Amino acid sequence: MAAVTAVTRWRLLLVLSTAALGAAGAPQPPNILLLLMDDMGWGDLGVYGEPSRETPNLDRMAAEGMLFPNFYTANPLCSPSRAALLTGRLPIRNGFYTTSGHARNAYTPQEIVGGIPDSERLLPELLKEAGYVSKIVGKWHLGHRPQFHPLKHGFDEWFGSPNCHFGPYDNRARPNIPVYRDWEMVGRYYEEFPINLKTGEANLTQIYLQEALDFIRRQQAARRPFFLYWAVDATHAPVYASKPFLGTSQRGRYGDAVREIDDSVGKILHSLQDLGIAESTFVFFTSDNGAALISAPKQGGSNGPFLCGKQTTFEGGMREPAVAWWPGRIPAGQVSHQLGSIMDLFTTSLSLAGLEPPRDRAIDGLSLLPAMLQGQLMDRPIFYYRGNTLMAVTLGQYKAHFWTWTNSWEEFRQGIDFCPGQNVSGVTTHTQEEHTRLPLIFHLGRDPGERFPLRDRRGEMLTRERPWTTAAEMGQRGHSPGTPAAARG
Amino acid sequence: MAAVTAVTRWRLLLVLSTAALGAAGAPQPPNILLLLMDDMGWGDLGVYGEPSRETPNLDRMAAEGMLFPNFYTANPLCSPSRAALLTGRLPIRNGFYTTSGHARNAYTPQEIVGGIPDSERLLPELLKEAGYVSKIVGKWHLGHRPQFHPLKHGFDEWFGSPNCHFGPYDNRARPNIPVYRDWEMVGRYYEEFPINLKTGEANLTQIYLQEALDFIRRQQAARRPFFLYWAVDATHAPVYASKPFLGTSQRGRYGDAVREIDDSVGKILHSLQDLGIAESTFVFFTSDNGAALISAPKQGGSNGPFLCGKQTTFEGGMREPAVAWWPGRIPAGQVSHQLGSIMDLFTTSLSLAGLEPPRDRAIDGLSLLPAMLQGQLMDRPIFYYRGNTLMAVTLGQYKAHFWTWTNSWEEFRQGIDFCPGQNVSGVTTHTQEEHTRLPLIFHLGRDPGERFPLRDRRGEMLTRERPWTTAAEMGQRGHSPGTPAAARG
Numbered sequence: 001m002a003a004v005t006a007v008t009r010w011r012l013l014l015v016l017s018t019a020a021l022g023a024a025g026a027p028q029p030p031n032i033l034l035l036l037m038d039d040m041g042w043g044d045l046g047v048y049g050e051p052s053r054e055t056p057n058l059d060r061m062a063a064e065g066m067l068f069p070n071f072y073t074a075n076p077l078c079s080p081s082r083a084a085l086l087t088g089r090l091p092i093r094n095g096f097y098t099t100s101g102h103a104r105n106a107y108t109p110q111e112i113v114g115g116i117p118d119s120e121r122l123l124p125e126l127l128k129e130a131g132y133v134s135k136i137v138g139k140w141h142l143g144h145r146p147q148f149h150p151l152k153h154g155f156d157e158w159f160g161s162p163n164c165h166f167g168p169y170d171n172r173a174r175p176n177i178p179v180y181r182d183w184e185m186v187g188r189y190y191e192e193f194p195i196n197l198k199t200g201e202a203n204l205t206q207i208y209l210q211e212a213l214d215f216i217r218r219q220q221a222a223r224r225p226f227f228l229y230w231a232v233d234a235t236h237a238p239v240y241a242s243k244p245f246l247g248t249s250q251r252g253r254y255g256d257a258v259r260e261i262d263d264s265v266g267k268i269l270h271s272l273q274d275l276g277i278a279e280s281t282f283v284f285f286t287s288d289n290g291a292a293l294i295s296a297p298k299q300g301g302s303n304g305p306f307l308c309g310k311q312t313t314f315e316g317g318m319r320e321p322a323v324a325w326w327p328g329r330i331p332a333g334q335v336s337h338q339l340g341s342i343m344d345l346f347t348t349s350l351s352l353a354g355l356e357p358p359r360d361r362a363i364d365g366l367s368l369l370p371a372m373l374q375g376q377l378m379d380r381p382i383f384y385y386r387g388n389t390l391m392a393v394t395l396g397q398y399k400a401h402f403w404t405w406t407n408s409w410e411e412f413r414q415g416i417d418f419c420p421g422q423n424v425s426g427v428t429t430h431t432q433e434e435h436t437r438l439p440l441i442f443h444l445g446r447d448p449g450e451r452f453p454l455r456d457r458r459g460e461m462l463t464r465e466r467p468w469t470t471a472a473e474m475g476q477r478g479h480s481p482g483t484p485a486a487a488r489g
Numbered sequence: 490m491a492a493v494t495a496v497t498r499w500r501l502l503l504v505l506s507t508a509a510l511g512a513a514g515a516p517q518p519p520n521i522l523l524l525l526m527d528d529m530g531w532g533d534l535g536v537y538g539e540p541s542r543e544t545p546n547l548d549r550m551a552a553e554g555m556l557f558p559n560f561y562t563a564n565p566l567c568s569p570s571r572a573a574l575l576t577g578r579l580p581i582r583n584g585f586y587t588t589s590g591h592a593r594n595a596y597t598p599q600e601i602v603g604g605i606p607d608s609e610r611l612l613p614e615l616l617k618e619a620g621y622v623s624k625i626v627g628k629w630h631l632g633h634r635p636q637f638h639p640l641k642h643g644f645d646e647w648f649g650s651p652n653c654h655f656g657p658y659d660n661r662a663r664p665n666i667p668v669y670r671d672w673e674m675v676g677r678y679y680e681e682f683p684i685n686l687k688t689g690e691a692n693l694t695q696i697y698l699q700e701a702l703d704f705i706r707r708q709q710a711a712r713r714p715f716f717l718y719w720a721v722d723a724t725h726a727p728v729y730a731s732k733p734f735l736g737t738s739q740r741g742r743y744g745d746a747v748r749e750i751d752d753s754v755g756k757i758l759h760s761l762q763d764l765g766i767a768e769s770t771f772v773f774f775t776s777d778n779g780a781a782l783i784s785a786p787k788q789g790g791s792n793g794p795f796l797c798g799k800q801t802t803f804e805g806g807m808r809e810p811a812v813a814w815w816p817g818r819i820p821a822g823q824v825s826h827q828l829g830s831i832m833d834l835f836t837t838s839l840s841l842a843g844l845e846p847p848r849d850r851a852i853d854g855l856s857l858l859p860a861m862l863q864g865q866l867m868d869r870p871i872f873y874y875r876g877n878t879l880m881a882v883t884l885g886q887y888k889a890h891f892w893t894w895t896n897s898w899e900e901f902r903q904g905i906d907f908c909p910g911q912n913v914s915g916v917t918t919h920t921q922e923e924h925t926r927l928p929l930i931f932h933l934g935r936d937p938g939e940r941f942p943l944r945d946r947r948g949e950m951l952t953r954e955r956p957w958t959t960a961a962e963m964g965q966r967g968h969s970p971g972t973p974a975a976a977r978g
Contacts, residue, residue, distance in 0.1 A: 250934035251934050
């Protein structure tokens with residue numbers, strides 16, 4: 001593994017040294033721009049088959065870049081996914097899990113006292129070693145107490161909020177969620193930053209867009225490499241859009257929010273081009289978890305052909321839209337079937353900066369540069385956790401469920417449905433069903449919707465070099481997902 | 490209506506007269522090439538979000554042409570849809586319906602004595618008036634007795650079969666299905682034209698490809714306008730592919746068949762370009778009905794985010810992939826949200842030929858040329874029939890179900906499932922549920938999966954100029970779907 005990484009790193013440095021000799025005459029690593037959506041689903045982009053086709057800018061980004069149809073988050077919920085992205089580690093490693101219930105995801109409400117541990121090393125902190133200036137725009141969601149502040153964890157700037165834009169609150173039992181500029185609280189949602197729940201009008205995406213454009217311009221002028229983490233939340237319920245976008249979508253308010261984000265992404269990419277830094281800026285677009293079907297149809301998106309949504313470890317909960325864009329470097333109009341993870345953005349970003357991942361801890365992300373720049377495919381697993389429970393694993397085209405569960409009967413009877421209109425007998429269960437001895441297996445190529453469990457589970461799987469029960473054992477033994485299969489025994 | 494059509498026709502003739510002055514110096518109408526798939530679903534193409542992205546040629550066709558995400562067949566079953574395409578008329582008009590059961594689709598097995606009535610005027614017959622030479626390659630499915638032969642109904646050439654490639658039969662109780670070249674029976678499936686059910690190997694798509702290429706070359710050499718109806722059937726169970734494609738798809742055998750068809754479409758489009766007739770050939774790609782989920786996952790395709798499949802009047806049964814391609818005429822890379830119908834291909838083709846639809850009968854198809862050439866949108870309904878029962882209507886974004894039904898409990902208990910893994914309470918019913926007094930209404934923009942019936946059905950609908958119950962009445966009174974809404978009262 002170490003040898004592989006070293007080779008990749010040196011190959012990259014070689015590439016950089018020939019291409020990134022900027023105006024200053026010194027090699028400078030590329031800028032990094034991660035566009036992280038909130039509760040946006042795999043099926044929400046035109047390029048992923050959304051019938052209304054209202055994302056021309058994101059579709060163009062895909063046409064000019066590389067599409068990853070097999071890209072996953074690390075957890076079907078906001079906070080653990082965001083922690084995974086910024087640490088390159090599974091939530092069970094970075095602390096964003098809970099032991100208070102089996103298969104219970106770690107949710108981060110406004111009352112929470114915890115947050116990202118000081119012992120975790122976040123991407124912006126590491127990128128400092130290569131001279132990067134980092135900004136987070138939008139939702140942090142890794143703890144709201146002072147010790148968890150983004151500027152305590154490597155970011156140089158912040159405009160946004162520590163939590164979801166839920167509300168309004170009465171300001172007695174609960175205050176409204178604060179909005180920060182760097183260390184300063186500059187207002188609160190529903191107060192200085194209004195969100196009209198009735199009309200869905202809010203100007204926040206426009207503010208986040210201006211924050212991004214301003215930061216990019218300033219770093220370009222200063223000729224410093226930058227990392228911008230653009231974590232907008234308009235597609236998370238309560239869904240919002242600014243006035244020019246309200247009512248413009250065929251899809252209703254959710255579509256209005258998507259259209260505004262799409263328009264903003266277009267403006268950001270255009271600004272990179274106008275500033276002449278498109279070819280020295282790596283951009284990646286993805287989402288933190290699957291569409292929240294509990295909020296559909298008015299406030300939730302689409303997971304396309306996939307089963308269920310947010311909160312679950314079916315494909316609809318964790319497979320994400322993903323587009324990489326780096327003109328002149330990543331070939332245009334390509335599709336990579338590399339199994340990718342949100343945690344790979346950590347390792348890939350470090351590789352871009354010419355840095356190595358920390359050696360003192362397990363890192364679960366891989367560098368996707370071989371996939372992006374050389375079209376290579378690495379055999380690696382995807383792990384699907386709920387809380388600290390390993391629910392499923394995908395390797396190649398095969399997905400093995402060790403546990404199946406949507407939500408409890410109690411919740412379901414109250415009308416909370418993570419899989420509306422979908423019901424696969426023995427799969428979308430409302431009791432936690434264990435399959436660790438003989439996993440429930442799907443072939444995601446033939447059956448992306450997880451509707452037809454393989455009958456001859458042992459037969460088909462035993463044709464691989466190692467039987468599938470091994471994956472379950474790996475989960476129990478403490479696996480090393482970052483190791484390519486070729487390097488395993 | 491007559492005035493509108495006349496204007497469209499003259500505008501078109503004007504366009505043709507300036508652009509289609511060929512080498513001979515005389516205006517010649519464009520060639521027409523209809524590529525009709527068998528049981529291929531909306532979600533089977535990369536450009537429609539199929540995760541394996543294995544249709545580079547069709548995706549390129551869409552990038553160079555116009556995509557219609559809201560395109561429908563006229564019936565969720567093979568024969569009635571094909572009859573509708575070639576007559577421009579709903580199956581209740583052209584005879585491809587049955588009165589032997591409520592909501593029973595007209596199926597055309599090998600034993601059937603009926604077929605397309607002599608009184609119907611088929612597209613190739615009408616195109617003769619404009620000098621077209623017509624060929625059908627592949628599946629006819631409009632009757633196998635001599636009087637129903639394609640060459641009795643306007644086609645000049647045929648290579649293919651009157652029926653599905655089911656079999657093998659024992660040649661006593663039932664013979665194997667014959668394969669014709671024009672009037673001559675040249676063999677039978679599973680005999681001279683082998684299909685290996687075990688391996689899925691058959692060479693038929695390659696034969697159909699060569700038939701298409703040969704016909705195109707001959708007509709180009711003779712400088713005669715042609716109509717080619719390429720009705721391949723490799724994606725209908727039993728699904729097949731030729732040896733070079735077997736095992737090449739991530740999706741299994743069904744994907745192998747799709748890949749071979751995609752490759753063939755690429756070769757056909759290239760041949761048009763190589764022969765220098767791409768800009769004088771109108772090509773349209775679509776399918777006869779939704780993916781047959783009863784055959785999934787091994788022998789059935791994908792309807793993407795839509796509900797249920799073939800045989801049903803949910804979106805998965807009748808919404809089809811659709812791409813128009815005419816370089817230099819239809820603008821590249823466009824998406825049209827025009828509600829389109831397979832019957833429009835009849836009227837559009839006549840318009841291309843400078844012909845008028847027959848005046849002695851109701852024609853249900855519209856010309857899509859205003860949508861394709863000028864980007865216009867016409868307000869028109871889509872009618873969803875099963876047999877002679879009007880099950881549902883879509884107008885704009887609203888779909889009203891007057892009847893809901895998947896299949897009978899009896900069939901369902903035998904394991905025949907048209908909606909595997911999908912179950913929308915009160916919608917995917919196994920008894921025929923009538924809603925004509927208060928239709929079950931969905932907003933297809935916000936809810937393409939038909940999972941969330943509108944609660945306030947009257948409220949939202951009454952904001953339109955006419956209430957929705959009118960659509961039901963229209964169906965009962967004998968509607969005129971060809972009339973644009975603007976021309977109605």
